[in-house]
Every structure is written in C-alpha cells, then in structure tokens.
Amino acid sequence: MKSRFKTFILSAIPGLGHIYLGDTSRGIIFFIAIVVMCFSSSFMGYNHEVFNGMHHFFECLIPILWAYQAIDAQITISKVENGKIILDDENEGRFRNNLLIATLLSIIPGVGHFYIGRKNKGEKLFVIFLIAYLISSFINLDIIRLAVPVIMIYSILDLRNEFNANSILSLSEVKDCTTNYENGSLTKLGKILGIIFIVLGIFIIGDKLAPEFFDYASIRKVKEYIGIVISSFLVISIGIKLLLTTTKNKEN
Numbered sequence: 026m027k028s029r030f031k032t033f034i035l036s037a038i039p040g041l042g043h044i045y046l047g048d049t050s051r052g053i054i055f056f057i058a059i060v061v062m063c064f065s066s067s068f069m070g071y072n073h074e075v076f077n078g079m080h081h082f083f084e085c086l087i088p089i090l091w092a093y094q095a096i097d098a099q100i101t102i103s104k105v106e107n108g109k110i111i112l113d114d115e116n117e118g119r120f121r122n123n124l125l126i127a128t129l130l131s132i133i134p135g136v137g138h139f140y141i142g143r144k145n146k147g148e149k150l151f152v153i154f155l156i157a158y159l160i161s162s163f164i165n166l167d168i169i170r171l172a173v174p175v176i177m178i179y180s181i182l183d184l185r186n187e188f189n190a191n192s193i194l195s196l197s198e199v200k201d202c203t204t205n206y207e208n209g210s211l212t213k214l215g216k217i218l219g220i221i222f223i224v225l226g227i228f229i230i231g232d233k234l235a236p237e238f239f240d241y242a243s244i245r246k247v248k249e250y251i252g253i254v255i256s257s258f259l260v261i262s263i264g265i266k267l268l269l270t271t272t273k274n275k276e277n
Contacts, residue, residue: 027105032098039091042098046105047112050122055094058129062087082174086132124188134180143187150180 027046036042039059043052066083104110111117123141131137135151138144157172 027102029099029102032102033095036095036098039094042095043101046098046101048101048118050118051097051101051125054122054125054129055090055097059087059090059094062090082177124185127184127188128181131180131184132177134176137180137184141184141187146183150176150183154180 032042032045035045038056040052040054040056043049043055062083066087069083101110105112110121127137127140129137130140133151134154135147135149138147138150154173154176157176161173
C-alpha cells in the first residue's frame with residue numbers, strides 16, 4: 026500500500042509522485058510537460074514583442090499544471106485502492122496517457138486533435154488560432170488579444186469532451202499512437218509544427234534586425250497601418266457575411 030503523504034511530498038517534483046506509485050510513464054509525461062512549459066515561457070518572455078505577451082498565459086499554466094499533477098497523483102492512488110485503475114494494464118495505461126498527452130498538446134489549438142487523428146477539426150482550430158494570434162500582434166485591442174487564450178482553452182475543453190463522450194477513442198481501440206501515421210495525422214502534425222517554428226523564427230529575426238536598419242518610429246507606423254488594414258478588412262468581411270446570410274434567409 027502506497028502512502029498518500031509520501032505521494033503528496035514527492036509530487037513537489039513534477040511526476041515523481043506518479044513514479045513512486047508505479048505510474049512511471051505518466052510521471053515522465055508530467056515532468057517533460059512542465060519543463061517544456063517553463064522553457065517556452067522563458068523563451069516567449071525574452072521575445073515578448075514577437076509573442077505579444079503570450080508568456081504571461083504560460084506562466085499562469087505552469088502552477089496550474091503543477092497543482093494538477095499533484096492532485097492527479099492523489100486521484101490515481103485512490104482509484105488504485107478502489108480497484109478502478111490497474112497500473113499493470115497496458116491498454117488502460119495507454120489510454121490514460123494518450124488522453125494526457127493529447128490534452129497537453131491541445132494547449133496549441135488543433136495539435137491535440139491532430140495527435141488523436143482528428144485532422145479536420147485540428148486544422149480548423151489551428152488556422153483560427155493562427156489568424157487570431159497574427160491579428161492580435163498588429164491590432165492593439167484587448168478583445169482580440171483575449172481571443173487567443175480563449176481559443177486555447179476551448180481547444181483543451183473540446184478535446185476532453187470528445188474523450189469523455191467516447192466519440193474518439195475507447196479503451197479497446199487505443200493502440201500505439203504510431204498507428205496515426207497510417208492516416209497521415211502525425212505526419213501532417215509534424216509539418217505544421219515545422220511551419221510554426223519557421224514562421225516564429227522569421228518573426229524573431231525581423232523583430233531583432235528591423236530596428237538596426239529602420240527607424241523605430243517608422244516600424245511602429247507600419248504596424249499601425251497594418252493593424253488598421255486588418256481591422257477594417259475584418260469589419261467589412263463580417264458586414265458582407267451578415268448581409269449575405271440575411272439575403273439567403275429571406276430567399277428561403
């Protein structure tokens with residue numbers, strides 16, 4: 026019988042509580058996730074102008090994830106004691122870990138859905154997130170900036186809901202995630218992540234080098250003009266969409 030107190034104390038180091046319980050793979054996933062999140066937050070903070078303050082969101086997620094893994098360890102030990110979880114069951118462990126990995130990946134909207142093979146929804150979420158992020162980088166409006174974390178939260182909740190509704194993977198259907206390579210989900214995911222890193226690299230280079238060749242005031246003016254163009258385009262597009270929708274409804 027494992028000690029709840031020892032599990033709680035060991036959970037101060039992310040994942041160690043799970044490793045103590047014998048749920049090693051889950052503990053490693055939590056540890057890697059928090060390390061990556063800390064690194065990402067620091068990287069975004071250093072390049073805060075490029076990431077438009079996104080590091081604050083990740084800074085909030087780090088303690089939340091740390092607390093979650095500690096609570097999850099306590100939940101795990103309770104379920105083991107009640108016989109609801111068998112840690113030696115590979116299929117059950119794979120299902121739980123797939124759900125955890127998919128949830129963590131869905132912090133970047135669409136990536137978690139790609140991981141489980143939901144390509145269409147993953148593409149839509151990712152495109153919406155990317156557009157919202159790019160727009161928020163040029164338009165200094167709180168409501169648009171708020172859209173980015175809202176999309177991220179929606180992505181996580183939607184993925185969890187799909188699992189809970191058993192509409193994606195059931196325990197008997199869970200296999201190694203390499204099976205998703207057969208339908209190209211993870212291959213496409215790799216390409217998308219590659220594009221993300223390339224675009225971010227270009228943004229960072231441009232942000233660091235542009236002030237060396239151009240006047241800062243000019244750069245700021247260009248950003249303002251781009252913001253005006255984008256915001257005007259959005260407003261006009263929404264207006265046209267509403268007019269077309271109203272016209273179709275009248276015809277029907």
